[in-house]
Amino acid sequence: MLTQKIGFIGTGRMGKALIEGILKKKLVPSQNLWVCDKIEGKLSFFTKYGIKTSLRIKPVVKNTEVIFIAVKPQDILQVLEDLKSGIRTSQLIVSIAAGITTSYIIKKLGKKIPVIRIMPNIALLVEEGMAGISAGKGVNLEQKRLVRKILGAVGEVIDVPESQQDAVTGLSGSGPAYIYTVIQGLIQGGVKAGLSQEAASKLAIQTALGAAKLAKESKSSLEELREAVTSPGGTTIEGLKVLEKKGLEDCLAEAVVKASRRARELRKEAN
C-alpha cells in the first residue's frame, strides 16, 4: 500500500473512476484520500468509504502530498487560483486536463511545484485503461513511480514526451468513443442482416474485445492478423472492400488528428 496522502479536485467521470480503481486495488488506505467537488451530492459517495470530503480546496491542499486535478480544462484556472496560496513545493500536482501543460500549471501557481501531466481513458473503470504520462520540470523518480503505480493498477501506462500528450488525448483519451461507434455500426449491420438487437450487441462487443486481445497478445502484425481471416472469394474480403471504399481507416485517422487539435485549442481557451 502507498503511504502518501492523496487528494482529488473534481470527482466527475475521471476523478471518480480513478478513486474507484485505487479503492478496488487497495492502493491507498481510504483514510489517506481527500476529495473535493462543488456539489455536496457528489461527495456523499466517498464518505461511505471513509474518504475525507470537502466543498473547498483548502483542506485538500493542507492535508495531502499529491493532488490530482480532474476538472475540465475550462475550470482549471479557477482551481489553480484556489490552490495558489496554500500549495507547497514539497507537494506533487497530477493533472488530467486535456491540453493543459505542466508549464502552464507551474506558471499559474507561481511556484516551482512538480507537475505530472497524465492522459488516461475511461476504460480504467474496468482496469483496462490506457494512459500517457509526462513529467514536468522538477519531478523526481519517486513521484513518477507513484503516479505510474496508481495508473498501472487500472490499466497500462506509457511515458510520452509532453509535446505528444495532445496526440495521446486524440487517440487513447478519446478512443473509447470511436470504438463504441465502430461497435454500433457492427450491431446495425447485424440487425440489418437478420439478427436480434440483443444477439447483434453480444456478437459485436465480444468480437471487438476478442480482436483487441488477439492483436495485443499475438506476435503477428495487424496486417497479418487481417490476412489470416481473409480468404480470396470469402466473406470477410467482401466486408473489407466496403470499408476500404468508404474510407474507414482514413476516417478514424482524421478523427484522432481533429481531437488532438481540439486539445491544443482547449489549451488556448484556458489562457
Ligand SMILES: NC(=O)c1ccc[n+]([C@@H]2O[C@H](COP(=O)([O-])OP(=O)(O)OC[C@H]3O[C@@H](n4cnc5c(N)ncnc54)[C@H](OP(=O)(O)O)[C@@H]3O)[C@@H](O)[C@H]2O)c1
Ligand atoms: N471523460 C473522459 O473520457 C476523459 C478522458 C481523459 C481525460 N479526461 C480529462 O479529465 C478531466 C475531467 O473530465 P471528466 O469527464 O471527469 O469531467 P467531469 O465529469 O465534468 O468532472 C469534473 C468535476 O470537477 C468538478 N469541478 C469543477 N470545478 C471545480 C472546482 N473548482 N473545485 C472542485 N470541483 C470542481 C465538476 O463539477 P461541476 O460539474 O459542478 O462543474 C465535476 O464534478 C478533463 O480535464 C478531461 O479533459 C477526460
